[in-house]
Amino acid sequence: MHASAGPAPYDRLVIYYLQGRVVQEPSVGSGYIGTWQEEESAFLFFHRRADDVVMRLIALQPELQLIDRYEMSYDEWQGQRLQRKTLGDFTIVPQWEACQNGAVDPNRCIVMDPGVVFGNGDHPTTQDCLDAIGLAAASMPVATAVDLGTGTGILALAAWKSGVRQVIALDFNRLAVKTAHRNFRINGAQEHILALHARAEDSMDMAADLMIANIHFDIMKRLIVSAGFLRKRQFILSGLLRSEVREVEAMLSQVPATILRKWERDGIWHTLWGENPARDISCRAY
Numbered sequence: 001m002h003a004s005a006g007p008a009p010y011d012r013l014v015i016y017y018l019q020g021r022v023v024q025e026p027s028v029g030s031g032y033i034g035t036w037q038e039e040e041s042a043f044l045f046f047h048r049r050a051d052d053v054v055m056r057l058i059a060l061q062p063e064l065q066l067i068d069r070y071e072m073s074y075d076e077w078q079g080q081r082l083q084r085k086t087l088g089d090f091t092i093v094p095q096w097e098a099c100q101n102g103a104v105d106p107n108r109c110i111v112m113d114p115g116v117v118f119g120n121g122d123h124p125t126t127q128d129c130l131d132a133i134g135l136a137a138a139s140m141p142v143a144t145a146v147d148l149g150t151g152t153g154i155l156a157l158a159a160w161k162s163g164v165r166q167v168i169a170l171d172f173n174r175l176a177v178k179t180a181h182r183n184f185r186i187n188g189a190q191e192h193i194l195a196l197h198a199r200a201e202d203s204m205d206m207a208a209d210l211m212i213a214n215i216h217f218d219i220m221k222r223l224i225v226s227a228g229f230l231r232k233r234q235f236i237l238s239g240l241l242r243s244e245v246r247e248v249e250a251m252l253s254q255v256p257a258t259i260l261r262k263w264e265r266d267g268i269w270h271t272l273w274g275e276n277p278a279r280d281i282s283c284r285a286y
Helices: 051-060 074-078 124-139 154-161 174-186 217-224 227-231 242-253
Strands: 012-019 032-037 041-046 065-073 085-087 090-094 109-112 144-148 166-171 193-197 208-214 232-240 258-265 269-275
Touching: 012 051, 012 074, 032 174, 041 051, 051 065, 065 074, 085 124, 090 154, 109 154, 109 174, 124 154, 124 208, 124 232, 124 258, 124 269, 144 154, 154 166, 154 174, 154 193, 154 208, 166 174, 174 193, 217 227, 217 232, 217 242, 227 232, 232 242, 242 258, 242 269
Parallel strands: 090 109, 144 166, 144 208, 166 193, 208 232
Antiparallel strands: 012 041, 012 065, 032 041, 085 090, 232 269, 258 269
């Protein structure tokens, strides 16, 4: 295990909400944590107030506009206190609470520093994806996987811990890619999991034994109808609401793909695990 125990690196967060695209990020020495960039808006995270730093950034990019500033605790941002938890066969441990030798099976311990990116395992769809990954890996040899919209990298790490030797983890948010790469390094998986900044819909041509997609519904629909979807032997589709999962099931029946299992949480969230018809394809992800 490559984690080391210590205090949590976050306390108070100061978040600056800007309209526009941030081109030049502040230096880390300013208390800067990272930037969550949406299409035409950005959230800059700092450990402390950095009004002067943000004003200098806006002076360099006059097209930027400061909309608001928020201050909150790290636990408030994440929704609850980040602590050790067991989800199915996995134990998720914050980096600052390193796995104790003998206390947790290292092959089932995922050490996480989610930073300010969401994805610490608390969402129901993440938990169901963890179960689905275990079932997929046990059902057939899974040498390669692709994780679309990897976020913190927790599902890519679960795939690797389940025996997948090569994983590509994609996200279109640069802060998510940076966070995921850090978590792969913390777990000693950097030689087996590649974090890439890319759109899911632009990355479907690669063949893989398993595709994991806990992503937005609109993107998922485009993935299913792409030719590249058939190059994935198994798939896990998650993040679906009740009306959305019905539409996805109808689309899969036209592929045709076989749904092997379906999860439903609180009558709201749905996850599907299935397989595509066997085809003579190369299963090297990269």
